[in-house]
Amino acid sequence: MNGILSYEFMQNALFAAILASIVCGLIGPFIVARKMVFISGGLSHTAFGGLGIAYWLGKQGLMFTIRPIYGATVFVLAAALFLGSLEEKKLNQNDLFIGILWAVGVAIGIVFVHLTPGYAPDLMSFLFGNILTVPRTDVAIMFVIVLIVVVTVAIFYKGFVAISLDEEFARARRLPVYGLKTGLTVLTALTIVTLIQVVGILLVIALLTIPVAIASELSINFRKIIALSIVSGIAICLLGLYISYSIDFPSGASIILTGGILLVIVKGLKGLAKLKKTALFP
Amino acid sequence: MGSIIQVESVTYGYGKRPVLEDVSLTMLERDFILIIGPNGGGKSTLLKLILGIITPWSGKISFRGDTKNRLGYVPQSAGFNRSFPISVLDMVRTGCIHGDNYLKQSSRESTEKSRAILQKLSLADKLDENITDLSGGELQRVLIARALVADPVALFLDEPTTALDIASQTDLIDILNELQQKMSIVVVTHDPTPYTHIYRHLACLNTSLYFHERGELNETTLEKVYGCPVELLGHGIPHTLLPSHQEVKKP
Numbered sequence: 001m002n003g004i005l006s007y008e009f010m011q012n013a014l015f016a017a018i019l020a021s022i023v024c025g026l027i028g029p030f031i032v033a034r035k036m037v038f039i040s041g042g043l044s045h046t047a048f049g050g051l052g053i054a055y056w057l058g059k060q061g062l063m064f065t066i067r068p069i070y071g072a073t074v075f076v077l078a079a080a081l082f083l084g085s086l087e088e089k090k091l092n093q094n095d096l097f098i099g100i101l102w103a104v105g106v107a108i109g110i111v112f113v114h115l116t117p118g119y120a121p122d123l124m125s126f127l128f129g130n131i132l133t134v135p136r137t138d139v140a141i142m143f144v145i146v147l148i149v150v151v152t153v154a155i156f157y158k159g160f161v162a163i164s165l166d167e168e169f170a171r172a173r174r175l176p177v178y179g180l181k182t183g184l185t186v187l188t189a190l191t192i193v194t195l196i197q198v199v200g201i202l203l204v205i206a207l208l209t210i211p212v213a214i215a216s217e218l219s220i221n222f223r224k225i226i227a228l229s230i231v232s233g234i235a236i237c238l239l240g241l242y243i244s245y246s247i248d249f250p251s252g253a254s255i256i257l258t259g260g261i262l263l264v265i266v267k268g269l270k271g272l273a274k275l276k277k278t279a280l281f282p
Numbered sequence: 283m284g285s286i287i288q289v290e291s292v293t294y295g296y297g298k299r300p301v302l303e304d305v306s307l308t309m310l311e312r313d314f315i316l317i318i319g320p321n322g323g324g325k326s327t328l329l330k331l332i333l334g335i336i337t338p339w340s341g342k343i344s345f346r347g348d349t350k351n352r353l354g355y356v357p358q359s360a361g362f363n364r365s366f367p368i369s370v371l372d373m374v375r376t377g378c379i380h381g382d383n384y385l386k387q388s389s390r391e392s393t394e395k396s397r398a399i400l401q402k403l404s405l406a407d408k409l410d411e412n413i414t415d416l417s418g419g420e421l422q423r424v425l426i427a428r429a430l431v432a433d434p435v436a437l438f439l440d441e442p443t444t445a446l447d448i449a450s451q452t453d454l455i456d457i458l459n460e461l462q463q464k465m466s467i468v469v470v471t472h473d474p475t476p477y478t479h480i481y482r483h484l485a486c487l488n489t490s491l492y493f494h495e496r497g498e499l500n501e502t503t504l505e506k507v508y509g510c511p512v513e514l515l516g517h518g519i520p521h522t523l524l525p526s527h528q529e530v531k532k533p
């Protein structure tokens with residue numbers, strides 16, 4: 001293990017993985033409890049449209065530099081606020097619009113990549129992710145974003161839990177539900193745009209869901225679910241990175257598959273424990 | 283007994299269709315109002331308007347003192363989302379927070395209050411159970427505990443007996459009977475039978491509201507509310523519509 005960590009790119013990957021696990025473990029339980037996983041998938045794919053446009057603009061010789069991630073940020077935030085306002089108006093068409101944003105976002109991205117002369121390696125890394133190429137500066141940006149998310153969740157924790165478990169009841173308790181929901185959606189959007197440049201769109205969805213699924217098998221206390229999501233996220237990433245390095249597998253895919261296998265193991269062990277308990281005390 | 287909630291000429295609807303038109307209602311201290319009426323008549327909507335979950339198109343809802351901030355709500359347990367695994371204690375604790383205190387509510391205080399209310403409702407042994415593993419009756423009591431933990435002056439229950447067996451219904455009525463000594467209660471229901479002995483006022487709602495003192499009902503009023511003939515049974519509470527009643531053939 002020491003040998004692996006002597007490389008700077010591996011150190012960066014390690015830091016990025018830990019930060020990604022913290023932010024996803026913190027936001028993931030709220031997303032799963034609010035049944036927003038599909039929204040997260042939609043938002044992360046919508047980002048691809050913004051990435052494509054910004055990439056194309058960046059090659060137009062403008063006076064200022066446009067980094068692809070700027071486009072992704074604008075697209076994801078706009079999509080998040082649009083979906084939030086639809087839900088507030090009770091139009092019950094969120095599923096429909098998420099699907100449309102998902103597909104149109106990717107299509108816009110592909111069209112603008114096509115319009116841009118030359119090969120666009122950066123965009124491919126956004127889609128599939130390559131945690132092994134994360135520069136130190138991006139790790140620093142991630143750290144700042146993680147700090148913002150941690151502080152915001154710490155302040156509004158009780159409100160976020162209340163709206164995630166029963167939104168109607170939260171309204172009856174006169175909580176500022178629209179504000180809390182918008183805050184949570186913006187945090188989700190922020191998490192997604194920060195992470196897609198380091199771990200890829202697919203790994204973002206995996207890190208938002210698999211650790212929560214493992215944690216919910218182990219606890220039914222919301223705080224513990226958050227803590228366990230962070231811990232299992234870190235375990236999945238480190239193990240996945242080690243496997244990727246050892247057998248020369250793509251890093252993102254190794255991490256996701258490790259998570260999937262761990263989830264199956266945890267579920268299997270829990271099932272066995274339940275079976276043993278019922279057999280002993282029928 | 284003074285009034286604690288006053289609903290004045292409230293109108294509300296979905297899309298362009300009004301569900302409630304010019305509805306007025308007075309709720310007294312330690313009142314027990316039963317709201318009955320056909321599907322789509324606006325029963326749950328009226329509850330949500332009083333609770334502030336939705337805002338009326340027109341009209342006014344006024345509250346005495348801090349009553350507005352001390353309303354307890356028990357939603358329909360049948361439609362309650364139980365997909366996320368969470369402990370009974372965590373669920374009840376969410377009842378402690380309010381728009382005014384959610385940023386500063388002490389976790390220790392809310393835990394202690396939640397434990398105490400669960401103990402009162404004979405749910406002390408369910409504290410660490412997953413809400414997904416509870417029976418319908420247990421979930422109903424947990425939702426009542428969540429509503430009671432903030433010490434409300436009025437409790438609103440939406441179809442509380444729908445998913446319950448007879449034993450759980452009896453338990454619920456006992457709980458409501460005891461609570462009635464301390465607070466006002468509003469129950470929205472399709473079937474008023476279990477509440478025959480404890481309600482004080484009856485509100486028949488079908489877009490318009492017909493408010494009655496206990497025992498003031500007659501078949502003409504009910505026909506107006508339900509839009510079809512309704513048979514009044516011995517205890518004076520309507521719960522059988524004639525058309526469906528006639529379909530049951532005697533052996």
